Amino acid sequence: MSTTNHPPGKDHPAGPYAPPSSVQQPDVPRAYAGYGATAEAGGDRLGGAGAGSPSSTLAVVSLVVAVLSLLGAWVPFVGILGLVGGVVAVLVGVTARRRARRGEASGPGMALAGVVVGAVAVLLGVASTALGVWFVNQGSFSVDEEWSFEMGQGERSVPATDPVPPPTDDELGRQDTGVPLTPEERDALAAASPLSVWDHATVGTHEVTVTSANLDADAAIQDASEHNVGAAYGYVLVSLDVRNDSTEPVGLREGHEVHLVTNEQVRYERSSCHASLLPGDQPEITLDPTVETFYAVCFDVPEERLRQVQVVVTDTQDPDAAPAVWDVR
Secondary structure: OOOOOOOOOOOOOOOOOOOOOOOOOOOHHHHHHHHHHHHHHHHHHHHHHOOOOOOOHHHHHHHHHHHHHHHHHOOOOOHHHHHHHHHHHHHHHHHHHHHHHOOOOOOHHHHHHHHHHHHHHHHHHHHHHHHHHHHHHHHHOOEEEOOOOOOOOOOEEEOOOOOOOOOOOOOOOOOOOOEEOOHHHHHHHHHOOOEOOOOEEEEOOEEEEEEEEEOOOHHHHHHHOOOOOOOOOOEEEEEEEEEEOOOOOEEOOOOEEEEEEEHHHEEEEHHHOOOOOOOOOOOOOEEOOOOEEEEEEEEEOOHHHOOOEEEEEEEOOOOOOOOEEEEOO
């Protein structure tokens, strides 16, 4: 058998050993294209929370709002803002975590931190708001008072006491002027040693002596002058002796003030009396050193307040001085 040689690169006739023409070569470009498409699709599935995905703005907002709310939540009266901010932080944080689970955003840990810190801000806000409401309620039942045994203290909080209804036949329309003592005034009276009528005490520059206390002085005051206005409730007349113990001349009523304190620890001022001329009284005069004289003070007091009566003389020059107290009933 003879063999025929063919030059390379030339077409040769089909023979028993010729390669079949139907054999397909690999389509390399298509294969690479398919791989690229597959990888690209996989990148879409895995890259939802990656660099190419939208950043979780909600998670950042939740954490920032939560921290700011926490800073103000513990302050009374401001804590309500922290409470509201904490609620907002929790709601935004929950929304951010849901988006992170769906692969729509990143930052699930930051969102969780916003939820936790926001919840703490809510709790602190509730507590501080309740504390602020309590403080407001504590002061809501007190009434204002303009006088104290310690002069110059301004308005004070005092326990409430119901005034005695005014008489229906009083043409002047006067009211019960009694004012309950403050806790500080009650303490000052409790610490004082009560004196008896005719006992003397040093008050400022004066030696003061309560010589009498007429608890039913309506007739005596009307007899002193027909021009005296009658009492709305009932007149109490207190007589005092005073001596100037200083080395300088001083006024008769200078440096001290006289008050009447009744049962239920209610205080009355001499301004409650509308009588102009009192028995045993005299106008304001100047006392030379060691000179002694007398004067009278009147009060208009409901009879039911007179079960217990004390005359209290205070030093208007020394706010820290203890009052002098006389038991007259």
